[in-house]
Amino acid sequence: MNVLLIFPRFNPNSFWSLKAACDIYGARCPAPPLGLITLAALLPPEWNVRLVDRNAEELEPADLDKADLVMTGGMLPQRWDALQVIELCQARGKTVVVGGPDATSSPEVYAGADFLVLGEAEGIIDEFVQAWRSGKRRGRFAAQKFKVDVSKSPIPRFDLITSKRYLYVGVQFSRGCPFNCEFCDIIELFGRVPRAKTNEQMLAELQALFDIGYRGHVDFVDDNLIGNKKALKLFLPALAKWQAERGYPFMFSTEASINLADDAQLLEMLGKANFFAIFVGIESPDTKTLIAAQKKQNTRRSLAESVHKIYAAGMMVLGGFIVGFDTEEGDVAPSMIDCIEATGIPVCMVGLLTALPGTQLTRRLEKEGRLLPFDNLTSGDQCTAGLNFVPARSRKAILEDYRRILTAVYRPAAYFGRVQRMGLQLRSPDLPSEPGTPPAPRISKRDLVALLKVMMRMTFVRWELGPLFWRTFVGTARRNPAALQAVVTQMVLYLHLGAFARIVVREIDRQIDALERQPDSERLPKAA
C-alpha cells in the first residue's frame, strides 16, 4: 500500500511566505507540514508513506503513478491548490482523501474528493482505514469535536521531511484556547478547553527531531501556548533541563495571549527553555473594539507595558493587528500607528478583519445579511483579501486607514527604529546549564552564512537600507550584544516585509480606485 501525502501550495507571496528570509537562510519555504506528518504516524505501520510538499518541491506525474491512495488538505489560503491537487489526482484515476482545517470548516467545497476525513485525525483515521480495508472507495468521516486525547497522539514522522528546506520546524504541545474572540476559528476547530500532551511525549517528539540531526528554530504551533498554564508550567522545567543537557540544540517560538506578560514565573520559565519569539494578537488599541470583539484579555492594561515585560524576559514579540471592526469610529490609523510605535514591535501583521468560515463573526454577519462570498480569501491572505462583509463604516475609509498604517509602520526608518528599541530592551535570559554540558551555541553555521549574506545585501543591493542596517547593528553590538541575533533576524525579515507591504499598498490603492470609479448604484451597501 503506497500512500502519497501532498501538502498544497500557499500563495508564494504572502505576509508569512517570508520569501527574502528563505533566500538568505537557503530555505525553500518557512515550515514543513506538521499535520500531514502527524497523520503519517497514525497510518498502519505497514503502509509506505511518501510526502510531497508543493511549497518546497514539484509534484511529478511519477509520484502520482506510484500511489495507491493520495491524502491532502490544508488551511484556507491553500484551498486553491488543494482543489488543483484533487483534480490532478482524479485525472490520473487516483483515490483522494481530503482532511485538515479548511475541509473541516468548509466540507462542501471539497465534495468532489473521494473521501472526506473531518476534524482531528486522531479521532477518526482508524474508521477510515477500516473502511478502506473493507473495500470502500468513497465516504465521509467526522471526528467527534474537541474529544481527541492529544496525550495519545503519536510522534510526528519527522523522518519524512528534509529539514534544510525549511526555516523552522513545528511541534505542538496543546490544542484549543480558553478565550472567546469573535473572529477566531481556532476555538471552533479545537474548542475552548486546551488539551495538552504529557512531558514525556513532548520530549520524545523533540528527541526524534534531535535524532534526525535537526538543530535551530522550532516553533510550537499552538495557537495559544499558555492556554493551559498548569500543564505548561509542569512541562517547561523539564524542557529547560532537556535543552541544557544537550547544549541547547533548539530555540523556540510560539503564539500566546498577552496575559503572558502578567505571569513573571511563566516568562522566566519560557526564557530558561530558550524561547526567543512570541506572536501576540494585539488586534486594536481601542478598548471598545476589544470588548466588542470579545478580546477582553487585551483590555485593562497598557499594551506597550505588557509587550515590554516580554522583551525584558528576553523574548521578542511579533504582533497581530486588525482594521475593519464595526466599533471603529472615524480614523483609526493614528492610534494604531502610535500603539505599534509605543510597543516597539517591528514585525506587525496588520490585516483587514476577515470573517473566517465557521466563526461567531461569520454567523453574526450572516444573520445581519452582511456576509460576502469567500472567493478572494482562498488564495490570498488577510492583508489583501479580508473585509469579506459589508462593513459598518465606509469601505473606502477603512482601506485608506489601512493603507496609511502599512505605509507608516513599514517605512524603513520606522521599522529599523523599532528594531533598535526592541534590541535595547531584550534581556538575555540566564540559561541554566547542567554540569559538564557545553555552553549554549549562540550562532550556527547557517546563521553565520545568513549574517554574511544579509550584510552584503544591505550594503550593496539594498544600499538605501545600508545606513539603517549598520546603525542598528553597531548600536546593538555596543549596547546590548546579547540581542544581536534577534535584531539581525528582524532586519532580515524586513527584506520580505518591506517589499510585501509595498505590494499590499499597491493592491489597496487599486481597490480604492475601483471603489471610486464604481457608479453609486453598484456600490456595496452600507451596514444598517
Ligand code: SF4
Ligand atoms: S486568544 Fe487567540 S486563539 Fe484564543 S480565542 Fe483569541 S484569537 Fe483565538
